[in-house]
Amino acid sequence: MYIYKAAVVGAGTMGAEIAQTISFSGIPVLLKDVDRARVEQGLATVRKIYQRRVDRGKMTVDEMESKLTMVQGATDYSGFKDVDLVVEAVPEKLALKQQIFRELDEALPQNAILASNTSSLSISALGGATKRPHQVVGMHFFYPAHIMKLVEVIPGLETSEEVVADTIAFSESLRKLPIRVNECAGFLVNRILMPYLNEAAFCLQEGAASLREIDDAMVSFGFPMGPFTLVDNLGFDVCAEVVKILMDAFGGRMAPAPIWARMAELKRLGVKSGAGFYQYGDRSGQPDPDLDKVLASFKATANKKPTPFSVHRLVLPMINEAIRCLEEHVCTAADVDLAVIAGLGFPQAKGGILHYADEVGLPKVLSELEGLVQIHGERFWPSPLLKRKIAAGHAGVSAKKGFFDYTS
Ligand SMILES: NC(=O)c1ccc[n+]([C@@H]2O[C@H](COP(=O)([O-])OP(=O)(O)OC[C@H]3O[C@@H](n4cnc5c(N)ncnc54)[C@H](O)[C@@H]3O)[C@@H](O)[C@H]2O)c1
Structure with missing residues (x-):
């Protein structure tokens, strides 16, 4: 029509x-x-x-x-x-x-x-x-x-x-x-985005790396901005609403890192309220005693040593959620990659999140996820489709077949 x-x-x-x-x-x-x-x-x-x-x-x-x-x-x-x-x-x-x-x-x-x-x-x-x-x-x-x-x-x-x-x-x-995008909570982009933002928050509250280190690492990976800059721009209240809907639909793996609740208590909603993870306006770049206090309180109650930060700790939850979307026939692999590039700023040079997984190699993606399950628990539980792909010999670029075909 x-x-x-x-x-x-x-x-x-x-x-x-x-x-x-x-x-x-x-x-x-x-x-x-x-x-x-x-x-x-x-x-x-x-x-x-x-x-x-x-x-x-x-x-x-x-x-x-x-x-x-x-x-x-x-x-x-x-x-x-x-x-x-x-x-x-x-x-x-x-x-x-x-x-x-x-x-x-x-x-x-x-x-x-x-x-x-x-x-x-x-x-x-x-x-x-x-x-x-x-x-x-x-x-x-x-x-x-x-x-x-x-x-x-x-x-x-x-x-x-x-x-x-x-x-x-x-x-x-x-x-x-x-x-x-076949109907599911968060549709496609927000469903893949939130586990990434959430993992960045877990890293921060555990003291695995600082705000700036995490943002810089993701920019070096190829994102136009780091996860905390992105949250501050989207607005913390908007993200919290989406997380609520994702948690309602998918349960524990979407549970927000406790630091989100502390930021909400402080009414740090992001750029629009003058402060979020960063400060804006007159206080931009200034020391931030309120945030330091929040981070110190998490450090004081932490019962284990901070785990090392890695870019993959943030990228793997996105890959895993994208595979779950494929499993549920939410959309095609090609559309996932298009969506993460056009909607999330995933580095275009890497071809999208599923092309990236193929490049890394699916057995490596699986073993890294399993390692993270041992440390951080079930939110990293590998999606069954990932295991089926590996079992079928679709190991990624090296096998000339993964989420995409590389024979020609
Ligand atoms: N802002 C974003 O970043 C964003 C991104 C994607 C999708 N969305 C979605 O887009 C929708 C709108 O968001 P927004 O940020 O533009 O909101 P907004 O608050 O800026 O605008 C909403 C407008 O709807 C008007 N409105 C309220 N009741 C109405 C009625 N009965 N009849 C006609 N107009 C009415 C309001 O007066 C207001 O002008 C929401 O569903 C939101 O989730 C927002």
């Missing part, structure tokens, strides 16, 4: 960026929020994004004005009668989103697609709020949505294949890189 006209519900951070993205590809889009002031704020964000392009010489003022005519504000559904696809981007609350989906079900034409930008809520639960669950789909953009290429397209239990295909085609028409 070709999308002639789209709409975005929620003109906040993500909604405005998504509306800009849609208009940039030449598709008219309505941007709806609860009142005129918020709509105007959203439209101002859209203009700001275009203005930055003008300032950088990437488009003329006339081109900007012409693109801006593609975005119309709305405070009700009166313009939705000929909309082909809606992206919902209201706050992450299930009851609110279900209410919006009920309203959209009434307002939209019969064939329209109802997409949600939810980061973590069940697409099936949103579909269940409508009389057309087969036309409800997840369309998860990453922040900032006008820059980040990855879009996770997530079918719920009843979403039709046609709607998935149309949503993927629509994402491609926005010049994005869509990947199909």
Whole structure:
């Protein structure tokens, strides 16, 4: 189905960026929020994004004005009668989103697609709020949505294949890189990201290495920023919500390192609150007695010597979770690698997390995981598919077959 006209519900951070993205590809889009002031704020964000392009010489003022005519504000559904696809981007609350989906079900034409930008809520639960669950789909953009290429397209239990295909085609028409992610908690990217961030926190609280050493090591590995800089940018509160959902679905291996709770008590939410793992603004680079106190208290109660830090201690939980996703048919191996590069900043030169595992060699990945189980327990428990691959002789690049084929 070709999308002639789209709409975005929620003109906040993500909604405005998504509306800009849609208009940039030449598709008219309505941007709806609860009142005129918020709509105007959203439209101002859209203009700001275009203005930055003008300032950088990437488009003329006339081109900007012409693109801006593609975005119309709305405070009700009166313009939705000929909309082909809606992206919902209201706050992450299930009851609110279900209410919006009920309203959209009434307002939209019969064939329209109802997409949600939810980061973590069940697409099936949103579909269940409508009389057309087969036309409800997840369309998860990453922040900032006008820059980040990855879009996770997530079918719920009843979403039709046609709607998935149309949503993927629509994402491609926005010049994005869509990947199909079968529904699971955290979808793909957040599910792989959180065990990595969590392991960094365990390393820190154990005293295995300092904040800066861990961040620097991961940057040297090839990430654009270290895990603590990333958490501070994402916002600790946002990460905590995702971890809660992952733990609810997958249990103990997702249990947050205790230092997270201490950071929450101190209201250190990251860049937005002026301090997270690092300090920002006037206190940037200054001594940090509060964090030192937290780390000292963990050191005082630790009953064993800190284990040595290694880059693999952070990378292996990502590899293991990615393999579990394959095992559950959440997505393909190629899409895992695309997603970690485009969504997480995993070093492109390494080809993605599963190519990296193949390069290291799957028997080595397994023996390192087993070693970490001995020290840190079951959160490193190797996924059964890893063992099956090894048993089948798919040992990685050296065997010319691992998660990918290397025969040619
Ligand atoms: N911010 C991120 O980094 C990020 C990344 C990916 C996905 N998401 C997801 O995107 C969604 C939106 O997040 P955000 O950060 O843009 O939130 P936000 O708070 O910046 O914006 C939400 C907007 O929705 C509006 N809204 C509330 N109720 C409404 C209603 N009944 N009708 C119309 N508009 C309504 C609010 O007024 C606000 O303008 C969430 O589901 C979030 O999980 C966020």
